[in-house]
Amino acid sequence: MKIKNLTTSFRVLDDYYAAVDNVTLTVNKNEVLAIVGESGSGKSALAFSIMGLHNRAKIEGTLDFKGQNIAKYSQGKLNKLRGKEMAMIFQDSLSALNPLMIVGAQIDEALLLHNSSMSKKDRKVRVIDFLSKVGIPRPEKTYEQYPHELSGGMRQRVVIAMAIANQPELLIADEPTTALDVTIQAQILDLIKDLKDDMRAGIILITHDLGVVAEMADRVAVMYAGQIVEIADVYSLFSSPQHPYTRSLLNSLPNSAETKTKLHVIQGVVPPLHKMPREGCRFRHRIPWIDESSHEENPELHEIKPGHFVRCTCYKDFYFPDKHKEASGNGAT
Amino acid sequence: MALLEVKDLKVHFPIRGGIFNTVVDQVKAVDGVNFSIEPGQTYGLVGESGSGKTTTGRAVIGLNKITSGDVLFEGHNLAKGGRKSHLNVRKDIQMIFQDPYSSLNPKKRVADIVAEPLRNFEKLTKKEERVRVEELMELVGLSTEAIFKYPHEFSGGQRQRIGIARAIALKPKLIIADEPVSALDVSVQAQVLNFMQEIQKELGLTYLFISHDLGIVRHICDHIGIMYKGRYVEQGASEDIFTNPQHIYTKRLVSAIPDLDPNRRESLTVKRQQAKKDFDELSDKFFDEEGLPYPLKPISDSHLVALPEKG
Ligand SMILES: Nc1ncnc2c1ncn2[C@@H]1O[C@H](COP(=O)(O)OP(=O)(O)OP(=O)(O)O)[C@@H](O)[C@H]1O
Ligand SMILES: Nc1ncnc2c1ncn2[C@@H]1O[C@H](COP(=O)(O)OP(=O)(O)OP(=O)(O)O)[C@@H](O)[C@H]1O
Ligand code: SF4
Ligand SMILES: [Mg+2]
Ligand SMILES: [Mg+2]
Numbered sequence: 001m002k003i004k005n006l007t008t009s010f011r012v013l014d015d016y017y018a019a020v021d022n023v024t025l026t027v028n029k030n031e032v033l034a035i036v037g038e039s040g041s042g043k044s045a046l047a048f049s050i051m052g053l054h055n056r057a058k059i060e061g062t063l064d065f066k067g068q069n070i071a072k073y074s075q076g077k078l079n080k081l082r083g084k085e086m087a088m089i090f091q092d093s094l095s096a097l098n099p100l101m102i103v104g105a106q107i108d109e110a111l112l113l114h115n116s117s118m119s120k121k122d123r124k125v126r127v128i129d130f131l132s133k134v135g136i137p138r139p140e141k142t143y144e145q146y147p148h149e150l151s152g153g154m155r156q157r158v159v160i161a162m163a164i165a166n167q168p169e170l171l172i173a174d175e176p177t178t179a180l181d182v183t184i185q186a187q188i189l190d191l192i193k194d195l196k197d198d199m200r201a202g203i204i205l206i207t208h209d210l211g212v213v214a215e216m217a218d219r220v221a222v223m224y225a226g227q228i229v230e231i232a233d234v235y236s237l238f239s240s241p242q243h244p245y246t247r248s249l250l251n252s253l254p255n256s257a258e259t260k261t262k263l264h265v266i267q268g269v270v271p272p273l274h275k276m277p278r279e280g281c282r283f284r285h286r287i288p289w290i291d292e293s294s295h296e297e298n299p300e301l302h303e304i305k306p307g308h309f310v311r312c313t314c315y316k317d318f319y320f321p322d323k324h325k326e327a328s329g330n331g332a333t
Numbered sequence: 334m335a336l337l338e339v340k341d342l343k344v345h346f347p348i349r350g351g352i353f354n355t356v357v358d359q360v361k362a363v364d365g366v367n368f369s370i371e372p373g374q375t376y377g378l379v380g381e382s383g384s385g386k387t388t389t390g391r392a393v394i395g396l397n398k399i400t401s402g403d404v405l406f407e408g409h410n411l412a413k414g415g416r417k418s419h420l421n422v423r424k425d426i427q428m429i430f431q432d433p434y435s436s437l438n439p440k441k442r443v444a445d446i447v448a449e450p451l452r453n454f455e456k457l458t459k460k461e462e463r464v465r466v467e468e469l470m471e472l473v474g475l476s477t478e479a480i481f482k483y484p485h486e487f488s489g490g491q492r493q494r495i496g497i498a499r500a501i502a503l504k505p506k507l508i509i510a511d512e513p514v515s516a517l518d519v520s521v522q523a524q525v526l527n528f529m530q531e532i533q534k535e536l537g538l539t540y541l542f543i544s545h546d547l548g549i550v551r552h553i554c555d556h557i558g559i560m561y562k563g564r565y566v567e568q569g570a571s572e573d574i575f576t577n578p579q580h581i582y583t584k585r586l587v588s589a590i591p592d593l594d595p596n597r598r599e600s601l602t603v604k605r606q607q608a609k610k611d612f613d614e615l616s617d618k619f620f621d622e623e624g625l626p627y628p629l630k631p632i633s634d635s636h637l638v639a640l641p642e643k644g
Binding site: 039107126147151153157180181182183184185186208209210211212214215235238248249250252253254255256259260261262263265266269 | 381382419466471483489518519520522523525526527530545547548549551552553571574575585589590591592594595598601605615
């Protein structure tokens with residue numbers, strides 16, 4: 001999948017505002033591309049745009065999937081792709097399931113869509129097998145249950161089973177494990193890895209859990225306010241993060257070596273769409289201690305090393321005020 | 334003396350059924366839990382989903398009926414006598430809820446939300462109440478104008494602060510925090526965790542911190558209890574649990590924590606597979622015939638593990 005200059009705009013009040021702003025990204029076969037960023041940075045909007053699931057938004061740019069521009073596809077044509085060649089695990093699992101249908105029948109329906117030759121009995125065996133693969137303890141029982149009879153974590157696993165049932169070539173997983181405890185999370189992540197290793201699938205993994213990213217991703221794109229601010233292979237991103245935003249995110253995590261310390265807090269919040277600054281760097285107001293003159297006017301993505309792109313020019317001079325104080329003794333606040 | 338001591342706590346929920354709607358079975362949500370928390374400490378309660386963490390917290394604060402066992406708060410047994418008889422003690426224990434989006438009444442203004450416990454327990458004039466609410470808002474780092482707003486006008490982190498302001502309004506001694514940051518972004522998470530640690534020092538608070546994020550638990554907890562199917566499998570100082578886990582379930586839990594260094598991926602996968610294999614193979618030894626953990630046995634001054642009689 002090659003995403004080129006994708007812009008997704010929503011109508012807020014009387015105007016359109018871009019939640020995804022001119023994003024260019026490639027996901028290869030046999031690759032996990034992670035997308036990280038705070039709440040509201042546009043990760044889900046990007047995922048929905050790729051799947052063609054935004055009906056109210058204005059979408060520009062091209063989505064090249066195996067040589068075809070699917071941005072131009074009709075919903076009918078997209079329906080043939082979705083669920084088979086490309087599938088998505090939704091952040092909100094409850095809304096992804098039909099409340100009036102037992103979950104077994106829902107996964108069966110997904111299977112049938114693309115395996116019309118399979119017998120009913122074989123499909124049932126297959127569905128139960130998938131339910132047990134995603135860690136559901138009594139799959140035969142769960143097969144017969146309605147979504148509301150399951151806990152949040154169980155529902156999430158059903159949605160995952162449904163998405164991988166047809167072994168898609170492109171899987172978009174939007175916060176797939178946020179609702180799950182760590183042992184189940186590890187199991188689900190293994191399944192996603194299998195899909196990549198066995199089927200050579202391309203995977204877009206959206207999450208704000210940087211631990212999951214460190215474990216799963218081949219490459220990582222950091223998104224802030226609708227834009228990609230940094231993209232690199234996973235090793236470079238964690239060993240030498242460059243953009244002030246990436247560094248701030250990594251810095252805010254608890255670290256096992258220092259307990260009970262104060263964690264770094266990124267000042268302020270992601271501005272709502274209609275208040276987003278459209279000129280200059282969007283992260284600027286959250287690092288107010290950096291001198292205005294060291295920022296660039298309209299930062300573009302620069303390739304600082306093969307495959308490592310940063311939308312920043314001041315990154316070399318960037319510092320955190322508290323660390324700076326310790327280092328130089330003069331208090332920058 | 335421990336601030337809170339929980340002894341052989343059991344909370345069973347009846348399952349009703351049949352034509353007469355009689356009790357046909359029990360969910361043993363909490364089934365014999367023991368722990369105690371020293372004043373000023375943070376005690377972490379972790380475990381798989383459905384293991385009874387929330388039920389334990391709710392039982393301590395009196396939101397779940399206790400089937401049997403004792404809950405001693407500064408020596409008062411909260412499990413005995415009705416709710417009313419412990420009214421004075423009740424205001425010393427408050428709870429922060431998991432979801433900052435649904436735990437605040439959307440129809441009430443912040444001033445009313447924060448003042449609610451004050452109205453229940455203290456008779457203040459309108460003016461005194463206003464002063465107290467404003468003090469609380471300042472304490473949690475929100476502007477005093479914010480009291481006229483409604484919850485939806487705040488971000489997740491700000492809403493969680495409003496929940497905290499409400500919880501500390503009566504100057505409690507113990508706060509039960511049930512997944513207080515799970516629904517929040519990393520940066521907001523950091524903000525709320527820092528803040529909880531600050532007011533802990535300032536007000537001398539004690540926390541019962543329920544979470545399934547072991548990275549966070551490690552960061553802020555002094556002692557940790559690990560629950561599995563309504564019981565404890567292990568308890569110890571933070572160090573004991575993270576550097577020297579003994580029970581197969583704890584080992585599995587600890588090995589499942591994602592690591593921030595991508596270079597350790599392979600070694601972690603190996604470790605994790607080994608922990609899973611041990612868990613599957615040694616289940617018979619570590620759990621009784623019903624698949625439940627054994628009672629805890631001390632293996633050091635601070636460290637207890639659920640091991641069978643024979644050792
Ligand atoms: N259908 C919509 N109409 C209007 N605005 C929208 C719509 N969907 C998303 N937005 C806005 O677009 C921005 C990006 O939202 P998005 O859901 O993509 O964030 P996200 O990165 O997925 O966040 P989270 O981590 O909370 O899921 C937000 O400001 C959001 O309010
Ligand atoms: N009011 C109730 N009636 C019947 N069963 C209940 C009730 N409350 C909880 N349970 C059951 O008790 C068990 C423990 O639930 P509890 O909410 O304490 O788990 P938890 O450890 O907090 O899990 P999670 O991490 O998912 O929040 C579960 O099996 C749950 O279904
Ligand atoms: S150099 Fe540019 S991208 Fe980097 S922080 Fe400054 S304004 Fe933002
Ligand atoms: Mg999202
Ligand atoms: Mg709970």
